Amino acid sequence: MKKLVFLGILLMSAAIAHAYSSTIAIQTDKNSSMQVYVNGKLYNQQPGNFVRIKSNPGLFKLQVKVLNPFDKEWYMIRKDVRVEKGFEFYYKVEFVEGQRPELKAIRRYPVYTHYFLNPALYYKHPTS
Secondary structure, three states, X not given: OHHHHHHHHHHHHHHHXXXXXXXXXXXXXXXXXXXXXXXXXXXXXXXXXXXXXXXXXXXXXXXXXXXXXXXXXXXXXXXXXXXXXXXXXXXXXXXXXXXOOEEEEEEEEEOHHHHHOOHHHOOXXXXX
8 A cells, every 4th residue: 555655656746847847949030040059969950940948947058059141150159048947948049240149038938837837827917
């Protein structure tokens, strides 16, 4: 009986831990392409303009190799990113003519599975 209860608790904790996954999303312009490295590991073999990475919460070293559409040169952008549980962190590569591209944080969205745990994150109603 004790083993069965322990197994049930173990399965429930694994399901709850999965609900707290986090995501990093990076986007560039349509006429540019990029490759994304997280902690030194390449995540997209084929260069594209959007990458979404599912991960656990923590501190990550992002490196984005991006093709600048203005001067047609590849640039490496480095940024340390702290990811919290239950959220998708959305970043965009911004280009300015004559300057190096920058990786800017746009928004953070709650992950869909987090909705069932705290619906107040999605619906903000004024209190009266």
